[in-house]
Amino acid sequence: MKEVIAIPKVNEGKEKHRRINPSIQRVLLGSIVPILLILAWEYLSRIGVFPPHLLPAPSIILQSLMTMTTDGSLWTHTSITLYRLVLGFLFGTVAALIIGAAVGYFSTVESLLDPLIQAFRSIPSLAWVPLFILWMGIGEPSKVVLIAVGVFFPVYLNIVSGIQGIDRKLIEVGKIYHFSSWQLISKIILPAALPSFLVGLRSGLGLGWMFVVAAELMGASTGIGYLLVYGQNTYAPELIISSIVLFAILGKITDAILKGLETKTLHWQDTIVKK
Amino acid sequence: MLSIERVSRTFSNGTTGFKNIDLKVEQGEVIGILGTSGCGKSTLLRVLSGLDKQYDGQVVIDGETVHDVHKKIGMIFQEPRLMPWLKVYDNIGFGLQKKVQSKIAQYIKAVGLVGFENHYPKDLSGGMAQRVAIARALVTSPEILLLDEPFSALDAFTKMQLQDLLLNLWQTYQSTILLVTHDIDEALYLADRIIILRGQPGELYQEIKIDKSKPRSRGDKDLAVLKDEILQLLDLSHSKAI
Incomplete structure (x- = not known):
């Protein structure tokens, strides 16, 4: 061997x-x-095919990014955006994990809560914006809550379907060993639902980025989303494109972190390796 | 040790499951349960294991009526049912409340998987995975071991290897074994007593005692005669169940 x-x-x-x-x-x-x-x-x-006041050259965009880096404004805006995203993402994920686990495991909780959650899911999340601003003002809380709402649904849906899709046969093994409900959840159900939980996290993150932009477009004085609005108001297309590039880079990095987490925790999965 | 008193379990349509089964099993005995498909053999094991609680009658273990999963019972399923996220070592220790390293190591050795402790189930062959399942069931030292067609998904050679392994383990640990199978040779090779279930719902039709000492020869003439007898008892030529 x-x-x-x-x-x-x-x-x-x-x-x-x-x-x-x-x-x-x-x-x-x-x-x-x-x-x-x-x-x-x-x-x-x-050679002048693209008018510079609409679509500046990549070198100009790079230059504007460099200026922002040297005067420190890049870091200010990026950090506040990341802060909002991470906070909203955490709140949304934790809520989805707790409620999703309960709904997936206890059928009474499912019939109690799931219809309501499904009804809320059909509301386009952006429709909450006026209400949140009315309740919490245009400060940080309304933004974080909006992001959390956006993150919640994909994570929740994936956890519930992950738990409900678990092989009953594995749970029986736990029952043979007289596992308590808590042991069944922690030793079988959660690890078995981990793959779909991670899928939920990644699509939740995608939506989280979307809602960060929405929240910052709506009313903010800092953040990359604010830079977008600012660039529009000051006729600075290089600023807008710089912000878009920043979103792309940050989105890719955060997704890569989750992807790394996924490959690290799911190496036991028997999946096809692409050639 | 284990006694089953007028136990019935039928499903809503009334034609599957089994009814009125009486059986007394002695300590260290190996019982083979044979029957055509649909006569409730697997259901019987599910009832005994405590996984299926909707039955009538009584299951008594060491004088104690049980109605739930019991510590003295271990079960090996048709499929290995390993946790894919655990390594072989952790899968074997899965049912232990406290992971005792020496104990797990002992059973890894007993089923011949030394060197595979850190493999994940995806890297194991069917036979190896079933070895892990056997070790996992034995590590909690169950006094009664229930096996539900444990080798039916394996190829003929692996099957024979694992039958010998089971026999060795039985000789070492002297656990009581109830083995559901549809393989007559397997039952003849391993069992001290063969129970034949027939009908829908299944009823205890015949008991055959085999007094040959183990290990037995697979080509034994007396066993061949018995096999013929069992085939007739199962009445395969007229059976509707196939």
Whole structure:
């Protein structure tokens, strides 16, 4: 058996010498198209095809980002946006985890709460904005609550369906060992529902970003969303595009963190490895 | 040790399950339960394990009437039912309230999985996974072991290996075993007594005692005669259940 295991390792070692690390190779492949597009954009801007007051060249956008970095405003806006997102994301996730676990596990709780939650889900979350502003003003609380509401639903739905989709056969194993309800939940149900919980977290994060923008567009004096409005009001397209780029970068980073968490905690899953 | 007194469990349509089963099992005895499909063999084990509580009659373990999952009972299912997020080691220790390392190591050795402690279930073959399930059931030292067609999903060679493994473990730990199977050879190879269920709902039709010492030869002539007898008892030629 040991020999069989050893053989592929030897091959792997050889391949490493011959070829570039596959993950680096993937990054390189993925960046070909964006780089080409940016070069074309820069070129077309320089020869005047794109009017600079509508679509400035990438170099100008980069310059505006650099200025913001040096005068410190980039960090101020980014940190406040991240702060709102993280806080709202945490509140939304914790609420979804607790309510979702209860609804998924106890059928009485399900019939008690699920219809109501489904009804609330059909309200477009942005429709809450006026009410939240009326209740909590335009300060931080209304923004955080709006983000939390946005995050709540995808996480909740995924937890509930994750728990309800658990193989009854695994739960029976726990019952044979006389597990208490708490042991069943902590040792079988939660780990088994973890994959769909993580899927929920990632789509929750996506919605969280959407609602950060919404909240900051609505009324804020700081944040990347505010920069968007500010850029629009001051006719500064490079500021708007810079903010969009910032959103893209931050969204990608936060998603990568969750993705890393996912691969780290779900390495036991027997899923197809893409070639 | 274990006695089953007029236990019935039928389902709403009244034709599946079993009825009026009386059975007394001695300490250390291996009982093989045979029957055509639909006669309630698996349901009987679910009732005994305490997973199915909607039955009539009494199940008595060591003089104590039980109506729930019992500590003295261990169960091995048709599928391994391992927790995919736990390594072999943790899967084996799954039912222990306190993970005693030496105990888990002892059973890893007993089922021949030394070196595989840190594998995840996805990396195991069917036979290895079922070995883990056997170790998981034994590690809590159950006095009565219920097996529900435990080897039916395995290929013929793995099946024979695991039957021998089960026999070894039985000789070491002397647990009482109830083995539901549809494999007559398996029952003849392992059981001290074979119970035949027939009908829908299933009823106890015949009991056959096998006095041969174990391990037995798989090609034993007396067993071949018994196999013929059992085939006739099961009346496979006229059975509607197939």
